[in-house]
Amino acid sequence: MRHAKDLTFSLLTPEDAVDLLAFETAERAWFEQHIEARYRHFYTPQGVSQHIVECLSLNAQRRMSPLLIRKRGMLIGRANLRDIDENQAKVGYRIAKSACGQGIAYRALKHLMKEARGVYGLTTLTAIVSVENDASQHVLQKASFDAMDILPAYSRVADKRVDCLVYQCALNATC
Structure with missing residues:
Protein backbone atom coordinates (compact mmCIF):
# COMPACT_ATOMS: atom_id res chain seq x y z
CA MET A 1 0.00 0.00 0.00
CA ARG A 2 1.38 3.43 -0.95
CA HIS A 3 0.34 6.73 0.61
CA ALA A 4 -0.01 10.10 -1.05
CA LYS A 5 -0.79 12.40 1.86
CA ASP A 6 -4.23 11.21 3.00
CA LEU A 7 -4.71 8.89 0.00
CA THR A 8 -3.81 5.22 -0.19
CA PHE A 9 -3.42 3.20 -3.36
CA SER A 10 -3.77 -0.54 -2.88
CA LEU A 11 -4.09 -3.59 -5.08
CA LEU A 12 -7.68 -4.78 -5.43
CA THR A 13 -8.33 -7.95 -3.39
CA PRO A 14 -11.25 -10.37 -3.03
CA GLU A 15 -11.86 -8.88 0.42
CA ASP A 16 -12.75 -5.58 -1.28
CA ALA A 17 -15.85 -7.02 -2.97
CA VAL A 18 -18.44 -5.54 -0.58
CA ASP A 19 -16.83 -2.07 -0.57
CA LEU A 20 -16.34 -2.16 -4.33
CA LEU A 21 -19.95 -3.11 -5.02
CA ALA A 22 -21.20 -0.35 -2.71
CA PHE A 23 -18.88 2.20 -4.34
CA GLU A 24 -19.70 1.24 -7.92
CA THR A 25 -23.45 1.15 -7.19
CA ALA A 26 -23.43 4.52 -5.42
CA GLU A 27 -21.41 6.17 -8.20
CA ARG A 28 -23.03 4.39 -11.15
CA ALA A 29 -25.16 7.30 -12.39
CA TRP A 30 -22.21 9.68 -12.05
CA PHE A 31 -19.82 7.43 -13.95
CA GLU A 32 -22.32 6.66 -16.71
CA GLN A 33 -22.52 10.38 -17.52
CA HIS A 34 -18.85 10.28 -18.55
CA ILE A 35 -17.85 6.72 -19.48
CA GLU A 36 -19.40 3.59 -20.94
CA ALA A 37 -21.84 1.79 -18.68
CA ARG A 38 -20.91 -1.55 -17.20
CA TYR A 39 -23.07 -4.60 -17.80
CA ARG A 40 -25.98 -4.90 -15.32
CA HIS A 41 -24.58 -8.17 -13.97
CA PHE A 42 -21.50 -6.30 -12.73
CA TYR A 43 -23.69 -4.63 -10.06
CA THR A 44 -24.28 -7.89 -8.19
CA PRO A 45 -22.12 -9.64 -5.58
CA GLN A 46 -21.33 -12.34 -8.13
CA GLY A 47 -20.54 -9.79 -10.85
CA VAL A 48 -18.13 -7.82 -8.69
CA SER A 49 -16.48 -11.00 -7.40
CA GLN A 50 -16.02 -12.22 -10.98
CA HIS A 51 -14.58 -8.82 -11.94
CA ILE A 52 -12.08 -9.00 -9.08
CA VAL A 53 -11.00 -12.53 -10.06
CA GLU A 54 -10.50 -11.42 -13.67
CA CYS A 55 -8.51 -8.34 -12.63
CA LEU A 56 -6.30 -10.34 -10.29
CA SER A 57 -5.72 -13.00 -12.93
CA LEU A 58 -4.52 -10.30 -15.32
CA ASN A 59 -2.42 -8.81 -12.54
CA ALA A 60 -0.75 -12.19 -11.93
CA GLN A 61 0.14 -12.22 -15.63
CA ARG A 62 1.54 -8.65 -15.31
CA ARG A 63 -1.07 -7.44 -17.81
CA MET A 64 -3.00 -5.22 -15.37
CA SER A 65 -2.53 -3.29 -12.16
CA PRO A 66 -5.99 -2.77 -10.59
CA LEU A 67 -5.80 -0.28 -7.74
CA LEU A 68 -8.29 1.11 -5.26
CA ILE A 69 -8.00 4.66 -4.01
CA ARG A 70 -9.02 5.37 -0.43
CA LYS A 71 -9.11 8.64 1.44
CA ARG A 72 -8.92 8.17 5.19
CA GLY A 73 -10.05 4.57 4.65
CA MET A 74 -13.09 5.43 2.49
CA LEU A 75 -13.12 4.02 -1.05
CA ILE A 76 -13.26 7.05 -3.38
CA GLY A 77 -11.87 5.76 -6.65
CA ARG A 78 -10.08 3.30 -8.84
CA ALA A 79 -6.98 3.60 -10.98
CA ASN A 80 -5.75 0.97 -13.41
CA LEU A 81 -2.92 0.15 -15.71
CA ARG A 82 -4.39 -2.28 -18.21
CA ASP A 83 -3.50 -3.98 -21.46
CA ILE A 84 0.12 -3.97 -20.31
CA ASP A 85 2.17 -5.22 -23.23
CA GLU A 86 5.92 -4.96 -23.74
CA ASN A 87 6.67 -1.28 -23.10
CA GLN A 88 3.17 0.24 -23.08
CA ALA A 89 -0.18 0.21 -21.29
CA LYS A 90 -3.49 2.03 -21.05
CA GLY A 103 -6.73 16.80 -7.44
CA ILE A 104 -7.29 13.11 -6.73
CA ALA A 105 -7.52 12.07 -10.40
CA TYR A 106 -4.23 13.85 -11.07
CA ARG A 107 -2.55 12.22 -8.07
CA ALA A 108 -3.89 8.83 -9.16
CA LEU A 109 -2.59 9.34 -12.69
CA LYS A 110 0.84 10.39 -11.42
CA HIS A 111 0.86 7.29 -9.19
CA LEU A 112 0.07 5.10 -12.22
CA MET A 113 2.82 6.79 -14.23
CA LYS A 114 5.37 6.13 -11.49
CA GLU A 115 4.26 2.50 -11.17
CA ALA A 116 4.29 2.03 -14.96
CA ARG A 117 7.87 3.23 -15.17
CA GLY A 118 9.25 1.79 -11.93
CA VAL A 119 7.45 -1.54 -11.55
CA TYR A 120 6.66 -2.49 -15.13
CA GLY A 121 9.44 -0.69 -17.04
CA LEU A 122 6.94 0.87 -19.44
CA THR A 123 7.81 3.77 -21.71
CA THR A 124 4.41 4.78 -23.10
CA LEU A 125 0.97 5.22 -21.59
CA THR A 126 -2.27 5.77 -23.50
CA ALA A 127 -5.65 7.02 -22.33
CA ILE A 128 -8.90 7.22 -24.27
CA VAL A 129 -11.37 9.87 -23.17
CA SER A 130 -14.64 11.21 -24.52
CA VAL A 131 -14.37 14.58 -26.27
CA GLU A 132 -17.09 15.70 -23.86
CA ASN A 133 -15.12 14.80 -20.73
CA ASP A 134 -13.30 18.09 -20.19
CA ALA A 135 -12.24 17.24 -16.64
CA SER A 136 -10.36 14.09 -17.65
CA GLN A 137 -8.81 15.88 -20.62
CA HIS A 138 -7.53 18.54 -18.24
CA VAL A 139 -6.06 15.92 -15.88
CA LEU A 140 -4.31 14.16 -18.75
CA GLN A 141 -2.89 17.38 -20.16
CA LYS A 142 -1.66 18.48 -16.73
CA ALA A 143 0.18 15.14 -16.44
CA SER A 144 1.97 15.70 -19.79
CA PHE A 145 -0.28 13.54 -21.96
CA ASP A 146 -0.77 14.83 -25.50
CA ALA A 147 -3.84 14.35 -27.70
CA MET A 148 -2.72 12.14 -30.58
CA ASP A 149 -5.84 11.04 -32.44
CA ILE A 150 -9.62 11.12 -32.50
CA LEU A 151 -11.78 8.02 -32.62
CA PRO A 152 -15.17 8.87 -34.20
CA ALA A 153 -18.21 7.35 -32.46
CA TYR A 154 -15.85 5.16 -30.41
CA SER A 155 -17.82 4.95 -27.19
CA ARG A 156 -21.43 4.84 -26.01
CA VAL A 157 -22.00 7.25 -23.14
CA ALA A 158 -25.47 8.01 -21.80
CA ASP A 159 -27.06 6.13 -24.72
CA LYS A 160 -25.34 8.11 -27.44
CA ARG A 161 -22.25 7.48 -29.54
CA VAL A 162 -19.43 9.90 -28.72
CA ASP A 163 -16.10 10.66 -30.27
CA CYS A 164 -13.07 9.96 -28.13
CA LEU A 165 -9.57 11.37 -28.01
CA VAL A 166 -6.47 9.22 -27.71
CA TYR A 167 -3.96 10.73 -25.31
CA GLN A 168 -0.41 9.47 -24.98
CA CYS A 169 2.51 10.11 -22.67
CA ALA A 170 6.13 9.07 -23.17
CA LEU A 171 7.38 8.21 -19.70
CA ASN A 172 10.74 9.54 -18.64
CA ALA A 173 12.59 10.22 -15.44
CA THR A 174 10.77 13.54 -14.91
CA CYS A 175 7.18 12.22 -15.02
Missing part, protein backbone atom coordinates in the same frame (compact mmCIF):
# COMPACT_ATOMS: atom_id res chain seq x y z
CA VAL A 91 -4.46 4.05 -18.01
CA GLY A 92 -7.90 4.54 -16.57
CA TYR A 93 -9.38 5.99 -13.42
CA ARG A 94 -12.78 6.70 -11.92
CA ILE A 95 -13.27 9.05 -9.00
CA ALA A 96 -16.37 9.43 -6.82
CA LYS A 97 -18.39 12.55 -7.57
CA SER A 98 -17.90 13.83 -4.02
CA ALA A 99 -14.10 13.55 -4.42
CA CYS A 100 -13.85 15.42 -7.73
CA GLY A 101 -12.11 18.78 -7.88
CA GLN A 102 -9.59 17.85 -5.18
Whole structure:
Protein backbone atom coordinates (compact mmCIF):
# COMPACT_ATOMS: atom_id res chain seq x y z
CA MET A 1 0.00 0.00 0.00
CA ARG A 2 1.38 3.43 -0.95
CA HIS A 3 0.34 6.73 0.61
CA ALA A 4 -0.01 10.10 -1.05
CA LYS A 5 -0.79 12.40 1.86
CA ASP A 6 -4.23 11.21 3.00
CA LEU A 7 -4.71 8.89 0.00
CA THR A 8 -3.81 5.22 -0.19
CA PHE A 9 -3.42 3.20 -3.36
CA SER A 10 -3.77 -0.54 -2.88
CA LEU A 11 -4.09 -3.59 -5.08
CA LEU A 12 -7.68 -4.78 -5.43
CA THR A 13 -8.33 -7.95 -3.39
CA PRO A 14 -11.25 -10.37 -3.03
CA GLU A 15 -11.86 -8.88 0.42
CA ASP A 16 -12.75 -5.58 -1.28
CA ALA A 17 -15.85 -7.02 -2.97
CA VAL A 18 -18.44 -5.54 -0.58
CA ASP A 19 -16.83 -2.07 -0.57
CA LEU A 20 -16.34 -2.16 -4.33
CA LEU A 21 -19.95 -3.11 -5.02
CA ALA A 22 -21.20 -0.35 -2.71
CA PHE A 23 -18.88 2.20 -4.34
CA GLU A 24 -19.70 1.24 -7.92
CA THR A 25 -23.45 1.15 -7.19
CA ALA A 26 -23.43 4.52 -5.42
CA GLU A 27 -21.41 6.17 -8.20
CA ARG A 28 -23.03 4.39 -11.15
CA ALA A 29 -25.16 7.30 -12.39
CA TRP A 30 -22.21 9.68 -12.05
CA PHE A 31 -19.82 7.43 -13.95
CA GLU A 32 -22.32 6.66 -16.71
CA GLN A 33 -22.52 10.38 -17.52
CA HIS A 34 -18.85 10.28 -18.55
CA ILE A 35 -17.85 6.72 -19.48
CA GLU A 36 -19.40 3.59 -20.94
CA ALA A 37 -21.84 1.79 -18.68
CA ARG A 38 -20.91 -1.55 -17.20
CA TYR A 39 -23.07 -4.60 -17.80
CA ARG A 40 -25.98 -4.90 -15.32
CA HIS A 41 -24.58 -8.17 -13.97
CA PHE A 42 -21.50 -6.30 -12.73
CA TYR A 43 -23.69 -4.63 -10.06
CA THR A 44 -24.28 -7.89 -8.19
CA PRO A 45 -22.12 -9.64 -5.58
CA GLN A 46 -21.33 -12.34 -8.13
CA GLY A 47 -20.54 -9.79 -10.85
CA VAL A 48 -18.13 -7.82 -8.69
CA SER A 49 -16.48 -11.00 -7.40
CA GLN A 50 -16.02 -12.22 -10.98
CA HIS A 51 -14.58 -8.82 -11.94
CA ILE A 52 -12.08 -9.00 -9.08
CA VAL A 53 -11.00 -12.53 -10.06
CA GLU A 54 -10.50 -11.42 -13.67
CA CYS A 55 -8.51 -8.34 -12.63
CA LEU A 56 -6.30 -10.34 -10.29
CA SER A 57 -5.72 -13.00 -12.93
CA LEU A 58 -4.52 -10.30 -15.32
CA ASN A 59 -2.42 -8.81 -12.54
CA ALA A 60 -0.75 -12.19 -11.93
CA GLN A 61 0.14 -12.22 -15.63
CA ARG A 62 1.54 -8.65 -15.31
CA ARG A 63 -1.07 -7.44 -17.81
CA MET A 64 -3.00 -5.22 -15.37
CA SER A 65 -2.53 -3.29 -12.16
CA PRO A 66 -5.99 -2.77 -10.59
CA LEU A 67 -5.80 -0.28 -7.74
CA LEU A 68 -8.29 1.11 -5.26
CA ILE A 69 -8.00 4.66 -4.01
CA ARG A 70 -9.02 5.37 -0.43
CA LYS A 71 -9.11 8.64 1.44
CA ARG A 72 -8.92 8.17 5.19
CA GLY A 73 -10.05 4.57 4.65
CA MET A 74 -13.09 5.43 2.49
CA LEU A 75 -13.12 4.02 -1.05
CA ILE A 76 -13.26 7.05 -3.38
CA GLY A 77 -11.87 5.76 -6.65
CA ARG A 78 -10.08 3.30 -8.84
CA ALA A 79 -6.98 3.60 -10.98
CA ASN A 80 -5.75 0.97 -13.41
CA LEU A 81 -2.92 0.15 -15.71
CA ARG A 82 -4.39 -2.28 -18.21
CA ASP A 83 -3.50 -3.98 -21.46
CA ILE A 84 0.12 -3.97 -20.31
CA ASP A 85 2.17 -5.22 -23.23
CA GLU A 86 5.92 -4.96 -23.74
CA ASN A 87 6.67 -1.28 -23.10
CA GLN A 88 3.17 0.24 -23.08
CA ALA A 89 -0.18 0.21 -21.29
CA LYS A 90 -3.49 2.03 -21.05
CA VAL A 91 -4.46 4.05 -18.01
CA GLY A 92 -7.90 4.54 -16.57
CA TYR A 93 -9.38 5.99 -13.42
CA ARG A 94 -12.78 6.70 -11.92
CA ILE A 95 -13.27 9.05 -9.00
CA ALA A 96 -16.37 9.43 -6.82
CA LYS A 97 -18.39 12.55 -7.57
CA SER A 98 -17.90 13.83 -4.02
CA ALA A 99 -14.10 13.55 -4.42
CA CYS A 100 -13.85 15.42 -7.73
CA GLY A 101 -12.11 18.78 -7.88
CA GLN A 102 -9.59 17.85 -5.18
CA GLY A 103 -6.73 16.80 -7.44
CA ILE A 104 -7.29 13.11 -6.73
CA ALA A 105 -7.52 12.07 -10.40
CA TYR A 106 -4.23 13.85 -11.07
CA ARG A 107 -2.55 12.22 -8.07
CA ALA A 108 -3.89 8.83 -9.16
CA LEU A 109 -2.59 9.34 -12.69
CA LYS A 110 0.84 10.39 -11.42
CA HIS A 111 0.86 7.29 -9.19
CA LEU A 112 0.07 5.10 -12.22
CA MET A 113 2.82 6.79 -14.23
CA LYS A 114 5.37 6.13 -11.49
CA GLU A 115 4.26 2.50 -11.17
CA ALA A 116 4.29 2.03 -14.96
CA ARG A 117 7.87 3.23 -15.17
CA GLY A 118 9.25 1.79 -11.93
CA VAL A 119 7.45 -1.54 -11.55
CA TYR A 120 6.66 -2.49 -15.13
CA GLY A 121 9.44 -0.69 -17.04
CA LEU A 122 6.94 0.87 -19.44
CA THR A 123 7.81 3.77 -21.71
CA THR A 124 4.41 4.78 -23.10
CA LEU A 125 0.97 5.22 -21.59
CA THR A 126 -2.27 5.77 -23.50
CA ALA A 127 -5.65 7.02 -22.33
CA ILE A 128 -8.90 7.22 -24.27
CA VAL A 129 -11.37 9.87 -23.17
CA SER A 130 -14.64 11.21 -24.52
CA VAL A 131 -14.37 14.58 -26.27
CA GLU A 132 -17.09 15.70 -23.86
CA ASN A 133 -15.12 14.80 -20.73
CA ASP A 134 -13.30 18.09 -20.19
CA ALA A 135 -12.24 17.24 -16.64
CA SER A 136 -10.36 14.09 -17.65
CA GLN A 137 -8.81 15.88 -20.62
CA HIS A 138 -7.53 18.54 -18.24
CA VAL A 139 -6.06 15.92 -15.88
CA LEU A 140 -4.31 14.16 -18.75
CA GLN A 141 -2.89 17.38 -20.16
CA LYS A 142 -1.66 18.48 -16.73
CA ALA A 143 0.18 15.14 -16.44
CA SER A 144 1.97 15.70 -19.79
CA PHE A 145 -0.28 13.54 -21.96
CA ASP A 146 -0.77 14.83 -25.50
CA ALA A 147 -3.84 14.35 -27.70
CA MET A 148 -2.72 12.14 -30.58
CA ASP A 149 -5.84 11.04 -32.44
CA ILE A 150 -9.62 11.12 -32.50
CA LEU A 151 -11.78 8.02 -32.62
CA PRO A 152 -15.17 8.87 -34.20
CA ALA A 153 -18.21 7.35 -32.46
CA TYR A 154 -15.85 5.16 -30.41
CA SER A 155 -17.82 4.95 -27.19
CA ARG A 156 -21.43 4.84 -26.01
CA VAL A 157 -22.00 7.25 -23.14
CA ALA A 158 -25.47 8.01 -21.80
CA ASP A 159 -27.06 6.13 -24.72
CA LYS A 160 -25.34 8.11 -27.44
CA ARG A 161 -22.25 7.48 -29.54
CA VAL A 162 -19.43 9.90 -28.72
CA ASP A 163 -16.10 10.66 -30.27
CA CYS A 164 -13.07 9.96 -28.13
CA LEU A 165 -9.57 11.37 -28.01
CA VAL A 166 -6.47 9.22 -27.71
CA TYR A 167 -3.96 10.73 -25.31
CA GLN A 168 -0.41 9.47 -24.98
CA CYS A 169 2.51 10.11 -22.67
CA ALA A 170 6.13 9.07 -23.17
CA LEU A 171 7.38 8.21 -19.70
CA ASN A 172 10.74 9.54 -18.64
CA ALA A 173 12.59 10.22 -15.44
CA THR A 174 10.77 13.54 -14.91
CA CYS A 175 7.18 12.22 -15.02
